[in-house]
Amino acid sequence: MNISGSTRSIAVKTHHVAVGVLLDTSRRQVLVARRPSGKDFAGFWEFPGGKVEQGESLLQALEREMLEELGVRVHSARPLITLHHDYVHKSVVLHTFIIGSYEGELRGREGQPIRWLGVDALDRREFPAANAGIIQALSLPERYLITPPPDEHFLPNLESALQQGIRLVCLRAKNLALSEYLGLCEAALSVCENYHARLLVHYHWQAAREFPVYGVHLTADQLREGVDISASSHYAASCHDADELALAHQCGAHFVVAGPVFDPRSHPVTRSALNWEGFASLTEQSRVPVFALGGLSATNLPQAWRHGGQGVAAVSAYWPKL
Numbered sequence: 001m002n003i004s005g006s007t008r009s010i011a012v013k014t015h016h017v018a019v020g021v022l023l024d025t026s027r028r029q030v031l032v033a034r035r036p037s038g039k040d041f042a043g044f045w046e047f048p049g050g051k052v053e054q055g056e057s058l059l060q061a062l063e064r065e066m067l068e069e070l071g072v073r074v075h076s077a078r079p080l081i082t083l084h085h086d087y088v089h090k091s092v093v094l095h096t097f098i099i100g101s102y103e104g105e106l107r108g109r110e111g112q113p114i115r116w117l118g119v120d121a122l123d124r125r126e127f128p129a130a131n132a133g134i135i136q137a138l139s140l141p142e143r144y145l146i147t148p149p150p151d152e153h154f155l156p157n158l159e160s161a162l163q164q165g166i167r168l169v170c171l172r173a174k175n176l177a178l179s180e181y182l183g184l185c186e187a188a189l190s191v192c193e194n195y196h197a198r199l200l201v202h203y204h205w206q207a208a209r210e211f212p213v214y215g216v217h218l219t220a221d222q223l224r225e226g227v228d229i230s231a232s233s234h235y236a237a238s239c240h241d242a243d244e245l246a247l248a249h250q251c252g253a254h255f256v257v258a259g260p261v262f263d264p265r266s267h268p269v270t271r272s273a274l275n276w277e278g279f280a281s282l283t284e285q286s287r288v289p290v291f292a293l294g295g296l297s298a299t300n301l302p303q304a305w306r307h308g309g310q311g312v313a314a315v316s317a318y319w320p321k322l
Contacts, residue, residue: 085130142311260294283308
């Protein structure tokens with residue numbers, strides 16, 4: 001048998017899996033289970049769930065798995081993220097849901113150890129590789145503020161937005177010279193730190209070398225140019241189509257912003273609107289969380305979730321008018 005010359009491909013199965021994320025929001029903890037010996041990835045932690053059986057809807061599979069594995073009945077759930085991951089001999093599609101309410105006493109009904117872990121302490125090295133996107137999604141809020149051009153009221157407005165619960169901020173000021181941007185970044189970072197909010201620098205990626213910001217948000221043009229972002233531990237990218245999303249994946253983006261979903265009222269755009277169908281097409285291809293952008297506000301969060309989004313990114317909708 002000439003193995004080295006064989007061209008026969010190995011069939012790879014695709015398994016659809018319903019995954020449930022149970023959150024203790026008051027303590028920012030999530031329930032995880034230890035995979036038992038004899039199974040793939042034995043000893044790793046995982047989020048509870050299992051394969052979708054033939055004829056089941058995703059929610060039916062989620063409800064069955066939560067009852068079988070944990071002894072609880074799910075009353076409400078919403079989509080968190082859908083992830084595709086290829087292992088050597090199989091592919092998985094993880095349909096992940098945040099479980100809003102349930103009844104019953106949590107216990108490992110299949111003998112598996114379960115425990116609550118802090119969301120910020122989740123170590124992706126202790127989980128199967130397919131779970132990395134879930135961990136990233138859990139670390140991010142549902143609202144992402146992209147700041148408007150700075151003016152004399154910029155810092156008071158930023159603080160007001162943070163007082164209203166914004167915890168992820170993109171400091172966008174492309175028209176400023178780098179020296180001016182660095183001064184604004186230092187001031188904005190000080191305000192964000194007071195509210196334990198995370199700040200990403202935009203366009204002027206060099207600021208990540210000067211200040212301990214959360215990361216860098218690259219424009220689509222910077223993605224194509226291959227800008228060096230090695231100074232940052234996290235980064236986001238703006239994507240408008242599947243090609244730009246693929247570039248973001250190649251560069252290791254931690255999350256992306258896709259749009260415009262609709263034409264924003266605040267300024268003209270040069271790209272046609274994706275609409276929810278186009279946005280959903282991108283989320284289905286993404287390996288990382290995706291924020292929807294363009295003509296949206298927090299009232300559109302349920303629509304973003306239904307179409308596979310992490311949440312909504314916005315400028316004017318999240319920016320106070322002082």
